[in-house]
Amino acid sequence: MTWLSEGQDARVVAAVLAGDADAFGLLVTRYRDAYTRFAVRMLGDLDDADDALQLAFVRAYRKLDRCRDPSRFGAWLYQIVINECRTFSSRRSRRDRRLVRDPDALDQAITPDRSPDQELRAEIQSALDRLDPGQREAFILKHVERLSYEEMTELTGVGESALKMRVMRACTRLRDLLAGVHL
Amino acid sequence: MTDPTLRNSDDSGPNGPDEAAFIDRIALPLRRPEQLDITFEARVMSAVHAEARAGSGPGSRRRPPVIEWWLKPRVLRSSPLLGLAAAAALVGLTLLGSQTIQSLRGPETAASIAANVDTVHVVRFVLVDPGARSVSLVGDFNGWRKGANRLAVGAGGAWVVSIPLTAGRHEYAFIVEGADGEHWVADPFAATVHDEFDTESSVITLGNAVPEVSKRVTS
Numbered sequence: 001m002t003w004l005s006e007g008q009d010a011r012v013v014a015a016v017l018a019g020d021a022d023a024f025g026l027l028v029t030r031y032r033d034a035y036t037r038f039a040v041r042m043l044g045d046l047d048d049a050d051d052a053l054q055l056a057f058v059r060a061y062r063k064l065d066r067c068r069d070p071s072r073f074g075a076w077l078y079q080i081v082i083n084e085c086r087t088f089s090s091r092r093s094r095r096d097r098r099l100v101r102d103p104d105a106l107d108q109a110i111t112p113d114r115s116p117d118q119e120l121r122a123e124i125q126s127a128l129d130r131l132d133p134g135q136r137e138a139f140i141l142k143h144v145e146r147l148s149y150e151e152m153t154e155l156t157g158v159g160e161s162a163l164k165m166r167v168m169r170a171c172t173r174l175r176d177l178l179a180g181v182h183l
Numbered sequence: 184m185t186d187p188t189l190r191n192s193d194d195s196g197p198n199g200p201d202e203a204a205f206i207d208r209i210a211l212p213l214r215r216p217e218q219l220d221i222t223f224e225a226r227v228m229s230a231v232h233a234e235a236r237a238g239s240g241p242g243s244r245r246r247p248p249v250i251e252w253w254l255k256p257r258v259l260r261s262s263p264l265l266g267l268a269a270a271a272a273l274v275g276l277t278l279l280g281s282q283t284i285q286s287l288r289g290p291e292t293a294a295s296i297a298a299n300v301d302t303v304h305v306v307r308f309v310l311v312d313p314g315a316r317s318v319s320l321v322g323d324f325n326g327w328r329k330g331a332n333r334l335a336v337g338a339g340g341a342w343v344v345s346i347p348l349t350a351g352r353h354e355y356a357f358i359v360e361g362a363d364g365e366h367w368v369a370d371p372f373a374a375t376v377h378d379e380f381d382t383e384s385s386v387i388t389l390g391n392a393v394p395e396v397s398k399r400v401t402s
Contacts, residue, residue: 021235028224033216040217050219057227062234064241068328087381121212128213143210159364171202174209183208 013070016061024061031074032057035081041140042085044129049085056084078155082137089133120183127177131170134158138166139174303347304389308355310368313340315359320344322355322384329358348389356384 009030015023032053039049060067060077067076114122128136141152142163149160156163234240308320318334324346325331334342334357342357354376357368369375370385377383 017241019240021231021240022228024231025224025228028227032219032223036217036219037214041213046217046219049217050223053219054223054227054230058230058234061231062239062241066327068326117212121215124209124212127209140213143206144213153364157365157367159362162363171206175205178209183205 009073010070013064013067013073016064021061024064027060027073027077028057031077034074035078038140038145039081039085041125041128041144042133042137043088044125048088052084052088053081056081059084075155082155086133086137089136120181123181124174124178127174127181130177131173135166135170135173138163139170142167303349305345306348306387306389307343307345308334308357308370310334310342310357310359310370311340312342312359312361312368314361315340315342316362317360318342319358320346320355321358322353324348324353324355348387350389352386352388354384354386356382 009027012023012026016027035053035056036049039052040046043049043052056077060080063080067073069076128139131139137156138152138158141147141155142149147155149163152158152163153160158166310318312318315336318336319329320332320334321327321329332344332346334344336342355370357370359366359368367382369383373385373387375383375385
């Protein structure tokens with residue numbers, strides 16, 4: 001992840017803390033796209049990602065005085081986004097447990113026409129959704145967002161060796177889940 | 184943080200090039216950017232302005248739901264007879280209250296409250312963790328800064344620090360660095376609270392503090 005505007009972030013954070021709520025819009029504009037992909041991949045759904053990111057930004061506003069290093073606002077916000085996605089993931093798994101999976105009904109369901117690329121991405125996302133949330137998070141941060149393990153540790157609070165194990169297990173599981181898919 | 188366009192050197196899987204190629208094949212489609220609805224920013228800013236108007240912006244502390252319930256205006260409906268009875272009871276309570284205030288009134292009352300608020304307590308924080316490499320105490324009294332109050336290790340892996348605190352309610356936690364990284368640890372022997380991110384912290388209340396509600400009334 002790139003934090004090119006660290007000095008600017010600190011100035012904007014100072015303005016918001018001084019009472020200029022409008023200035024927070026600059027931070028929303030700057031970071032909304034940066035974390036959207038992570039949230040969508042984590043939650044597997046653009047609407048859930050939208051909700052999670054909206055809550056994350058509002059929480060960040062409320063707790064802005066707790067941002068200990070405003071020049072690294074982006075990293076601090078990323079932690080909040082990750083936490084919000086974890087909360088959404090756990091809610092969704094509870095919700096999914098209440099739903100009955102009917103393979104026949106799914107086969108008969110009408111789905112919009114998709115290009116081969118979209119079809120492939122949907123297959124991979126579906127496999128990703130079936131991973132343990134911790135493994136999914138580690139895999140996305142490592143191989144989709146391409147962060148280093150050091151950065152991942154800072155953001156997630158999980159030790160480097162545990163993260164490496166999660167990524168490795170995620171890869172093994174994905175290989176199994178995608179065994180019949182032409183990649 | 185590094186530029187996301189630069190590949191990390193440890194990207195290849197543990198099983199070598201085959202694993203790395205597999206990861207590339209599944210990760211590439213997932214790296215496609217995603218875009219939120221164009222109204223996203225407006226919706227966030229609308230919520231932010233609502234927070235600012237409600238006084239819930241940065242630095243404000245949300246009142247617990249119980250306090251919110253007591254502070255919420257309510258409409259009470261009553262019959263004229265019950266209204267008279269309530270008025271009589273109110274008069275009785277007012278007379279009783281004025282007598283109590285008279286008996287408390289005096290120069291030493293205000294001074295003793297001020298003295299109690301200003302009293303400094305030296306508090307000894309202890310966490311037993313023989314496996315820890317370092318332990319820091321963070322709390323509202325040190326701005327939640329890691330490293331502001333480091334604990335010293337003693338016999339049996341008991342980590343200790345003594346710090347002066349003013350009377351009142353304080354929230355705190357330990358940051359324990361172990362073999363598997365840093366962990367946020369609430370005091371196992373203290374009352375705990377959870378913040379909005381479900382992070383658990385501990386609470387200590389030091390003697391003769393004026394309760395928050397009373398402070399608001401007397402100020």
